Amino acid sequence: MKKLIIASNNAHKIKEIKAILEEFPVEVMSLKDAGIAIDVVEDGSTFMENALKKAIEIFAISGDAMVLSDDSGLIVDALDGAPGVFSARFAGEHGNDKKNNEKLLKLLEGKPIDERKAHFVSAIVLILREDKIIKVQGEVEGYIKKEPSGSSGFGYDPLFYYPEYNKTFGELSEKEKNSISHRARALEKLKEELKRSNI
């Protein structure tokens, strides 16, 4: 079975991607599984730029495996798009999910719910071979709650309120999240592309 390396060491992301690609006849592996230790600098100004950079750098050393990369983050309208590509390091290089969430809440302090609109973005790049690169992007819209709720998922999930389910992403089951998340939507598009190009 053909190998597919996920260009990430984020265990949460890898788990989500593996679950969504389950039906797909490839051996999905993390960077660690593939024995690749490389730190790609994510200095792009868009999610897609970062995803592309990661995929290309990993593909260059991946042997004959395919490479899938995801760059994702949260866009808050009232913060002019922040945290954006800084989502993972919003509270600085030594921050973590908790500090990032706290910073976000502080910046939105006092704002009513209609000024807390946000969306998650996932930009995914799949390199099948040198001359076959697929790019897709998925998004999901919601609001930033005034306090965290739920402990599932990761990142900003406990603050991201999804009105259709009346829950935050932190309150969704894995299955629920993987049916409507930005990453799930990007991966759905990817699957369609793969079917269309008959690979």
Added chain:
Amino acid sequence: MKKLIIASNNAHKIKEIKAILEEFPVEVMSLKDAGIAIDVVEDGSTFMENALKKAIEIFAISGDAMVLSDDSGLIVDALDGAPGVFSARFAGEHGNDKKNNEKLLKLLEGKPIDERKAHFVSAIVLILREDKIIKVQGEVEGYIKKEPSGSSGFGYDPLFYYPEYNKTFGELSEKEKNSISHRARALEKLKEELKRSNI
């Protein structure tokens, strides 16, 4: 007369700020005028963070002068907030206004006008003295045209279409731009704050 150092070496910005603060009884000077050569790394995730960082670093070496800093940029909704805090270096560290504009057009290629909504943001910080810091932000909404028009202003001005005037910012006279721009709006708020705090 009290000195006010503008924490910038961007001649266009300094000119705009000087024009808007004309009525104000301070001696406005650029970093160069003040004999300050310092390169503040703008690595914040929001405009305000960058403005604050610049102002604080310059204030620390400014003697008894006040310091005003501006961090500004363009937010394009369809690009999830990009170029955002990367506005000045969107096409890379060796880019320029022309390359940045070209990159923006390329990313929006094929999109109809209603998917080209954008706004300029200017975050301004004024440090009057160590314990008196004023922060304001101004915004102006428009659309990204399909081709540049006009040669006034700088940055993304030739692409930024302002419907109320049926012109791009690049087609506005200095006086027109300084009456409605993001920077003008931030500076208006700043002037109100100054009056209110009776300084």
